Amino acid sequence: MTTTSATQTPVANGIRVALGIGGVLALIVGVLILAWPNKTAIVVTAIIAIYAIIAGLVYAGLGIFSQHKGGWARVGHIVLGVVYIIAGIVAFMNLAQTTMWLAVFLGILVGIVWIVEGVVAMTALGDASSKAWTIFFAIVSVIAGIAILFSPFWGAQILWWLLGIALIVLGVMNIARAFTFGRRRP
Structure with missing residues (x-):
């Protein structure tokens, strides 16, 4: 009687391949x-612009060809589709400026989210198991959010680099996991 080890099952092999491919892609992008x-x-930015155009075509198509939606829903879908298509085309007309705008927008958004997150942490102080860590987190979060709001492009650049570093680390870790997943230790 032969037993199949975990390393030979199709599920384990599938997971191993997915970890490896995901790891390699993360490493490359990082x-x-x-x-x-x-x-x-x-x-x-170009990928986002392509997505906007495709989404616009889908929304416009839903509005034009849908027979189950009411008149205003169809008009709304068509208008939304046209807005998406125009946004995608405008983005393609000057990708560099659109990239800068997206970086500043995301920097501002992250700054606001971090400030709100810090304030929310302070409001939940009564339920926190560690009040000192909660206060520390809240202060750092608010200060980081304010710093990014004063220079959103710089903040977006730092976050972009951190994303690259994180993707490299996660990619290497997933590649290592792909080689070791399902292996039994002696």
Whole structure:
């Protein structure tokens, strides 16, 4: 009687392959972000612009061809589709400026979210198991949020680099996991 080890099951092999492919992709994107941060950001902006155009076509198509929606719902879908398409085309007309705008927008958004997160942490202080860590987290979060709001583009650049570093680390870890997943220790 032969027993199948965990390393030979199709499920384990599938997970191993998924971890490996995901790890390699994360590693590649992380290296691209660190090696060519501006060009990689422009590529991401182009992907977002392509998504906007495709989403616009889908929404417009839903509005035009849907027979189950009412008149205003169809008009709304068509208008939304046109807005998406125009946004995608405008983004493609000057990818560099759109990339800068997205960076500033995301910097402002992250700054606001961090400030709100710090304030929320302070309001939940009564339920916290560690009041000192909660206060420390809240203060750091608010200060970081304010710092990013004063220079959102700089903040977005730092976050972009941190994303690149994180993707490299996670990519290497997932590649290592792909080689070790399902292996039994003696």
